[in-house]
Amino acid sequence: MDWKKEIRSWGIMLGVFAVLYFTGLITPIMGGVQSLLLSTGLIKPNITLENKEKQPFDFSGQFMDMDGNRVGLTQYEGKTLFINLWATWCPPCRAEMPHISELYKKIGKTGDVQFLMIALDDDFEKSKKYIADKGFGFPVVHAAYGLNASLESQAIPTTLVVSPEGEIVFYQEGMSNFDTPEFREFLVGL
Numbered sequence: 001m002d003w004k005k006e007i008r009s010w011g012i013m014l015g016v017f018a019v020l021y022f023t024g025l026i027t028p029i030m031g032g033v034q035s036l037l038l039s040t041g042l043i044k045p046n047i048t049l050e051n052k053e054k055q056p057f058d059f060s061g062q063f064m065d066m067d068g069n070r071v072g073l074t075q076y077e078g079k080t081l082f083i084n085l086w087a088t089w090c091p092p093c094r095a096e097m098p099h100i101s102e103l104y105k106k107i108g109k110t111g112d113v114q115f116l117m118i119a120l121d122d123d124f125e126k127s128k129k130y131i132a133d134k135g136f137g138f139p140v141v142h143a144a145y146g147l148n149a150s151l152e153s154q155a156i157p158t159t160l161v162v163s164p165e166g167e168i169v170f171y172q173e174g175m176s177n178f179d180t181p182e183f184r185e186f187l188v189g190l
Contacts, residue, residue: 027091045159045176045183054167057081057160058150063118063141066128071141073148080113080190081162082178085143085153087120088130092175093157097136103179104138113187118143120156163190 059073084100086093100117108115117140119127124142131140143151150160153173161170169190 027089027094045170045172045178045180054163054169055150055171057162057166057168058148059166061148061151062145063116064124064144065139065141066131070145076114076116076162077166078164080164080187081116082108082113082187083116083118083151083160083162085118085120085147085151085156085158087156088126089121090156096157096175096177097134099177099179101134101136101138103184104136106179107184107188108138113190115139116141118147118151161187161190 059077061073063071063073065071082103084096086097088094100115104115107113115138117138119140119142121127121142124144127140127142150168155173157175158173159170159176159178160168160172163169170186
């Protein structure tokens, strides 16, 4: 009799998962749960540079902005640049977006730090709709023309920070809550 309850329980769980998966609700739900986890402060960026020597950033490459205009990486030379590679189908990307938005509201509009959110969705319209629906104000571009060697990554989200001297001083694959006092101080101090 216990095995029947066990099979029924597993069947219900698999059914719920299947409904969420096939309706497309799994991504926003998982992103929301992961965002709550980030809000606890348990997952923060590690800003020590123990990983190795600083790498030069490749400023070659172009993107398409939300209005269809080309944006060249060369316009960011000599500035502190916060870059995030993301996609709408990626729950961890969705999870960290509200925290990046808060970081942008606090320091991105000062001009000291430039933000570049690079959408990797095949259909840029999905990215634009997501950004508009959430009301995010940071600059978003699409990787319509490909990524240079400095931006290629094995996973998303991937976040990197480029110093005004043109060196990658922070690189992280995976989600984090970047809206922390330590990370804000790190960015502004470059």
